[in-house]
Amino acid sequence: MSTVSFLAFSGSTRQGSLNTRLAAAVTARAAKLGADAQHISLADYPAPLFDPTWEAENGVPEPIVELHKLVSAQDAVFIASPEYNGGYTPLLKNTIDWLSRVKAEGRHPFRSPVYSLGAVSPGVQGGVNGLFQLRPTIARLGAIVMPEQITLGGGGSAFDDKGDFTNERTESLAQAQLTRLLAVAGKLKD
Numbered sequence: 244m245s246t247v248s249f250l251a252f253s254g255s256t257r258q259g260s261l262n263t264r265l266a267a268a269v270t271a272r273a274a275k276l277g278a279d280a281q282h283i284s285l286a287d288y289p290a291p292l293f294d295p296t297w298e299a300e301n302g303v304p305e306p307i308v309e310l311h312k313l314v315s316a317q318d319a320v321f322i323a324s325p326e327y328n329g330g331y332t333p334l335l336k337n338t339i340d341w342l343s344r345v346k347a348e349g350r351h352p353f354r355s356p357v358y359s360l361g362a363v364s365p366g367v368q369g370g371v372n373g374l375f376q377l378r379p380t381i382a383r384l385g386a387i388v389m390p391e392q393i394t395l396g397g398g399g400s401a402f403d404d405k406g407d408f409t410n411e412r413t414e415s416l417a418q419a420q421l422t423r424l425l426a427v428a429g430k431l432k433d
Contacts, residue, residue: 247429249278250314250356251321254335254377256286261363261398262323262370268406269321269361269393272421278319285310285338293340303345310338311345314352319428321359321421326373335377343384353384357428359420361393363401369394389427391420 251270253263263284270282288306291297314320324331342352358381362370371394378388393416395401400409408414 245429245432247278247318247425247432248316249273249280249319249321249425249428250317251280251282251323252285254285254322254324254332254338256284256334260325261365261395261401262325262361264402264406265323265361265363265393265395266321268402268408269323269417269421271406272417273319273321273425276418276421276425278425283313285334288338290337290341293337293344298344303341307338307341308345308347311342311347311352314342315347315350315355317356318432319359319424320356321361321424322377323361323363324370324373324377326362326364326368326370329372329376331373331377331380336380339380339384351385353381353386356386357424357431358386358388359391359424360388361395361420363395363398365396365398367396369396369398387427387431389420389424391416391423393417393420 251266253266255262270280273280288310290304364370
């Protein structure tokens with residue numbers, strides 16, 4: 244069986260984002276499980292607010308075309324999504340909207356990888372409401388989304404100085420979720 248390619252990113256570009264820390268922690272665990280794992284920032288793929296008129300005049304922004312290629316090449320993708328007012332972030336929505344507009348041959352960023360989701364929040368629900376909206380959005384675009392998800396409430400104390408989970412139960416749940424994600428992605432790849 245060949246190595247599973249794994250990509251993680253956060254729906255936030257805010258300095259010190261808890262969800263960016265979650266994406267980094269999950270990437271480190273995926274690498275320990277044998278995946279070819281990488282963590283990116285959406286700050287490296289800027290795009291204007293999606294507007295069909297802008298697109299008709301300018302085309303799809305080049306950073307989005309590059310992100311499309313990167314995501315499409317993965318076997319597994321993890322999205323850590325902050326919750327904004329009960330939904331997922333405008334940055335993530337805009338990125339998804341632009342990715343859905345790229346016309347390309349071959350693999351598709353939502354139909355090729357297997358997806359897994361997670362969220363961290365200072366509140367007790369751990370960002371679960373935003374994931375309730377994110378899941379059907381990417382599934383509608385053809386994504387296979389694993390049923391397990393990481394949701395961490397009390398996010399301010401979720402990670403130690405090294406970026407590891409502070410709670411053994413969280414560590415165990417993340418390990419189980421990633422093990423299953425990589426196994427499913429590996430089976431679909433082969």
